[in-house]
Amino acid sequence: MAEKILMKGNEAIGEAAIVAGCRRYFGYPITPQTELTEYMAKRMPQVGGVFLQAESEVAAINMVYGAAGTGVRVMTSSSSPGISLKQEGISYIAGAELPCVIVNIMRGGPGLGGIQPGQADYFQATKGGGHGDYRNIVLAPNSVQEIVDMTIQAFDLADQYRNPVMLLGDGALGQMMEPVEFKATDTVPSIKAWAANGMRGRTQPNIINSLHLQPEKLEQHNIHLQQKYAAIQKNETRWEELYTEDADLILVAYGITSRIARSAMEKARSESYKVGLIRPQTLWPFPAAPFAKYAKTAKAFLAVELSAGQMVEDVRLAVNGVRPVAFYGRTGGMIPSPKAVYEQIVKTLKERGGN
Amino acid sequence: MAEKLFSRPQSLKDVAFHYCPGCHHGIIHRLVAEVIDELDVRDKTIGVAPVGCSVLAYEYFNCDMFEAAHGRAPAVATGIKRSQPDTVVFTYQGDGDLAAIGCAEIVHAAARGEKITTIFVNNAIYGMTGGQMAPTSLIEQVTNTSPYGRNADSAGMPIRMSEMLATLDGASFIARVAVNNPANMAKAKAAIKKAFEIQINGHGFSMVEILSTCPTNWGMSPLEAAAWLEQKMIPYYPLGQFKAPEGVAK
Ligand SMILES: Cc1ncc(C[n+]2csc(CCOP(=O)(O)OP(=O)(O)O)c2C)c(N)n1
Ligand code: SF4
Numbered sequence: 001m002a003e004k005i006l007m008k009g010n011e012a013i014g015e016a017a018i019v020a021g022c023r024r025y026f027g028y029p030i031t032p033q034t035e036l037t038e039y040m041a042k043r044m045p046q047v048g049g050v051f052l053q054a055e056s057e058v059a060a061i062n063m064v065y066g067a068a069g070t071g072v073r074v075m076t077s078s079s080s081p082g083i084s085l086k087q088e089g090i091s092y093i094a095g096a097e098l099p100c101v102i103v104n105i106m107r108g109g110p111g112l113g114g115i116q117p118g119q120a121d122y123f124q125a126t127k128g129g130g131h132g133d134y135r136n137i138v139l140a141p142n143s144v145q146e147i148v149d150m151t152i153q154a155f156d157l158a159d160q161y162r163n164p165v166m167l168l169g170d171g172a173l174g175q176m177m178e179p180v181e182f183k184a185t186d187t188v189p190s191i192k193a194w195a196a197n198g199m200r201g202r203t204q205p206n207i208i209n210s211l212h213l214q215p216e217k218l219e220q221h222n223i224h225l226q227q228k229y230a231a232i233q234k235n236e237t238r239w240e241e242l243y244t245e246d247a248d249l250i251l252v253a254y255g256i257t258s259r260i261a262r263s264a265m266e267k268a269r270s271e272s273y274k275v276g277l278i279r280p281q282t283l284w285p286f287p288a289a290p291f292a293k294y295a296k297t298a299k300a301f302l303a304v305e306l307s308a309g310q311m312v313e314d315v316r317l318a319v320n321g322v323r324p325v326a327f328y329g330r331t332g333g334m335i336p337s338p339k340a341v342y343e344q345i346v347k348t349l350k351e352r353g354g355n
Numbered sequence: 356m357a358e359k360l361f362s363r364p365q366s367l368k369d370v371a372f373h374y375c376p377g378c379h380h381g382i383i384h385r386l387v388a389e390v391i392d393e394l395d396v397r398d399k400t401i402g403v404a405p406v407g408c409s410v411l412a413y414e415y416f417n418c419d420m421f422e423a424a425h426g427r428a429p430a431v432a433t434g435i436k437r438s439q440p441d442t443v444v445f446t447y448q449g450d451g452d453l454a455a456i457g458c459a460e461i462v463h464a465a466a467r468g469e470k471i472t473t474i475f476v477n478n479a480i481y482g483m484t485g486g487q488m489a490p491t492s493l494i495e496q497v498t499n500t501s502p503y504g505r506n507a508d509s510a511g512m513p514i515r516m517s518e519m520l521a522t523l524d525g526a527s528f529i530a531r532v533a534v535n536n537p538a539n540m541a542k543a544k545a546a547i548k549k550a551f552e553i554q555i556n557g558h559g560f561s562m563v564e565i566l567s568t569c570p571t572n573w574g575m576s577p578l579e580a581a582a583w584l585e586q587k588m589i590p591y592y593p594l595g596q597f598k599a600p601e602g603v604a605k
Contacts (some may be wrong), residue, residue, distance in 0.1 A: 050437045054430070062427035062460070066434025069421055070401070074438070092424050196419035196435075198399040198442045207413050209422040278399035324557055 004179040009144050009169065012180055014039035017075050019182050022101070023049035024074040024119035025061040030082045030116040032171035033105035037077065057082040061089030061102075068098035069208035071195030073155050077103035079171075080121050081112060083129075084174055090164055091130030094225075095210030100152070102136070103167045105174040108306075110332040116333020117171035119255060122310035125168050126284040133222055135229045137165040137236065140254040144178035150281075152185055159190045160230055170306065172256040172335065213302040232285055239287035240279040241267065244294055247276030249349050252303040252315050254280045256335075261304050264341035265333060266275035275345055283311065291318035295343055298323060300352040304327045304341055323351040364388035366397050368417045377577020379567035380409050380476060382534045386544045387447070387474055388416065390551055399513070400443045401435050403428040405457075406451035408482040408569075426457020429464035434478065435451040441576040443554060451481045454490040468525030468559030470601050472550045475516065478567040479588060486572030490514045493587055498572070513591065517564045521597035528553045528561035529598040535566070535581050549603060556577070558600050566592055 009017070014036050017025070028198040037053070044051035054060035060076045067074040078086060083104045093100060104125060108118035114176040123129075125138045137157050139150040147169065154165040213220035244250055253261035258279040268275040276298070282289050291301070296308065299325055303312035312327045319325050328344040330336045366388035372381045389398050398419050404412035406425035414419035417541060423431040428446035436444045453461050453475050480498055481487040487500040491513050495504040505513075515602065521529040528550050532543035542567060550561035566588050570580035 024434070026434065052433070052437060055459055057432075058427070059460055061432040062424060062430035063434035063437070065423070065427075066403075066421065066436075067433075068430035069431075069436055070436045070438045074434070088424055089427070096422075196421060197439050198401055200398055205417060205419050207420045207422070209420075211410060211422050224441040240545055249480055258498060350366065 004181050006177055007144060007180050007259045008035060008174070009176050010035035010105065010174040011039045012144050013077070013151050014027065014043060014169065015182065016148040017101065017155070018043060018047055018049070020073065020155040021186060022073040022075050022155060023047065024067045024072050025050070026052050026054050026060040026067070026074070026076050028054050028060050028078065028082060031081045032107055032117070033077050033079045033103065034175050035174070036103065036105070047214050057085035058089065060095070061086040064100050065089055065093050065096070065098060068093065068100040069096065069195065070113060070197040071192035075103065075195040078107070079105050079107050080109050080118065081125065083121060087124065087130035090136065091132050091134060092165050092210050094134035094136070096161040096208050098164070098208065101154045101158055101161050101165050101167060104169070106168065108331060114333045115171070117306060117335060118257060118331065118333060119170055119257065119306035120308070120310065120331065121168070121201070122283065122305070122307060125166050126286070126314070133233070134225060135284055137161070137163055137232060138168050139165065140168050140281060140283050141173065142255050142258045142279065144176060145174070145180045148180050148182060161228060163228070163232070163313060168255070170256050187195040192287050236282060237282040237285040237287050237289070239290060240281060241290055242277045243246045244276035244278060244290065244298070246274055247272040247294070247297075248353055249300045249345060250276045250278055250294055250301050251345070252278050252280070252301055252311070253282060253305065254311065257304050257306055260336060260338050260341055263338035265343060267338065267342050268345045273345060273349060280311070286314045286318065288318035290344065294321070295319050296320040300348055301325045302344060302348045303327050304336070306335065307331060326352060364392045366391040366400075366417050368415055370414060371412060371538070374408065377568060377570040377580055378408070379478070379534050379565070382540065383474065383476060383565050383567065384412065384562070386534070386540070386547055387445070389542065390548045391418065394546065394551055394555065396443045396551070396555065399441060400445070401437070401439070403444070403446040405446070405448040405452040406483070409449065409476065411482065412430055412447050418596050426455070426588045427460055427467070428452065428470070428531045429457065429460040429473065431465070433464055433469050436469060436471050443551065445474060445551070447474045448476065449482065450477045450479065450489045450491040454514050461516070462523070465523045465526045465562070466559040468527065470554050470557065471560060472554045473562040474547065475562055475564040476567045476568040477516070477564055477592065480569050480572050481511075481567050482572055492592065493591055506538075509601040515592060517562070518598050520562060526560045526562070526598050528603065530544050530596040531564040531566070531592060531594050532553045532582065533594060537583050538539055539594070549599070550587040553600065553603070576594045
């Protein structure tokens with residue numbers, strides 16, 4: 001299937017999941033990701049899979065827990081308020097070390113918020129979200145093609161690390177139509193000797209569990225999880241950078257916002273401003289390395305988000321006070337124009353650029 | 356639990372239960388395990404433990420097991436069964452787990468006719484957290500969160516889950532039993548067996564509600580607790596079969 005077809009972001013996630021071998025989907029409708037739920041309702045029966053509309057996001061994520069524990073590839077999807085409801089289940093999934101893919105097509109909050117695109121779920125995606133010391137791997141695509149590639153990769157990462165993987169998009173990406181290509185994967189689904197799928201001749205039962213009543217055992221389990229997270233940080237951190245080598249100002253943006261930032265950067269470059277861009281592709285693990293590197297050469301950083309300032313906290317941690325980090329964001333479903341970001345570039349360079 | 360009166364069912368591990376003296380959880384575990392043995396399905400059975408006193412059921416049942424979040428066992432069981440349709444899936448849940456926090460999950464699993472079996476242990480109280488009011492606590496029952504007795508004006512009336520779930524078309528088999536004497540124990544085991552058979556035969560959702568004691572949090576001796584169950588619980592929660600597919604005898 002090498003030819004390109006035109007697809008909506010939300011539907012592309014669904015097709016990519018099927019290409020990745022996912023045959024179980026549990027979801028609950030919510031704007032702006034409902035097309036994905038509807039796509040799975042249509043496609044799963046065609047490929048011999050299971051689609052189930054759960055009674056709530058709480059139920060959906062617990063169905064994912066059950067399915068993942070038996071060793072099958074499984075996905076759920078929602079948008080911000082629904083993801084809040086899933087957090088209990090995600091914590092259990094992380095604790096029991098089950099692989100699964102969770103899609104969050106973000107909208108503006110807090111509360112019922114609105115239905116237009118947002119990026120204000122960065123905290124709940126990358127900082128745990130639910131209770132306890134755990135991490136989701138968080139992938140942030142910025143095009144429909146990258147949605148496809150990252151969805152497929154998400155299933156592999158989940159299996160490899162026995163960890164939930166969150167695909168974090170926003171309403172704009174979900175609704176956007178672009179040409180995509182589904183590259184056949186040669187992923188061999190890993191053999192899951194730990195899966196509780198019925199003993200079927202095994203001598204010992206398998207148990208899927210996140211309870212460790214003895215503090216010594218629970219601490220050991222946490223140490224094990226932290227070691228796993230350290231390995232993920234070492235091996236799976238991804239980012240893209242543009243014009244960073246000579247940049248005075250480096251923009252930082254992910255997802256849909258990175259496309260706006262890029263346009264603004266190109267305009268600034270055409271006006272001879274030395275501006276670059278770092279685009280985190282994994283939000284957890286967050287790519288700290290390029291910030292440490294360019295803090296030595298750039299004069300300032302400017303984070304741009306569809307939030308009141310969430311990822312910027314990780315940028316500040318990575319820059320570690322060496323250079324100023326400015327922030328520009330819009331909230332509530334408002335999307336900044338490239339011109340507005342360009343103006344922020346000029347302003348930041350004037351105020352913090354050192355010349 | 357020092358002396359062994361009967362041989363241990365294969366579907367129970369050789370470990371001592373942590374349940375209090377006079378608690379019925381242990382008896383109920385044993386009946387479920389005997390049924391799994393008799394139906395010879397241990398090799399393809401997957402159980403789901405709740406949050407409650409029976410949270411450690413995964414350490415007792417000798418088959419593949421899951422430990423679910425509080426109340427979510429029916430959703431977890433749905434995910435399991437929809438992924439491994441050739442297995443026999445059961446949930447084991449208390450009344451706080453099933454009738455309070457997990458009410459939506461049990462209603463919808465039953466409504467969908469999920470091919471799972473639920474063992475619902477109704478002891479009219481929250482055991483694990485030390486004796487708070489459950490949705491099933493009786494009127495005037497004193498608990499730590501109804502210290503003046505359960506008051507219908509404020510806490511509503513106790514929920515009869517079996518009767519409620521029996522109204523759903525997706526529920527194939529619903530029965531309420533008790534294990535307070537040998538005769539009731541035999542009936543309880545027969546109901547549990549029917550419930551599993553209904554799942555194995557491809558019918559919809561099946562549930563057995565089992566009235567159970569909590570002497571510790573009822574503040575009673577095991578004997579007093581057995582009498583309270585007989586005199587107070589059974590009149591409000593009548594035993595019997597509320598729903599069965601055609602051809603399944605009462
Ligand atoms: C989300 C959540 N809320 C509350 C608790 C605390 N909790 C643990 S067990 C329990 C009640 C259990 O009662 P029941 O289901 O009746 O079972 P029993 O212990 O009586 O067998 C509660 C409230 C929890 N573990 N998780
Ligand atoms: S607290 Fe109650 S329900 Fe829990 S083990 Fe003791 S008697 Fe049984």
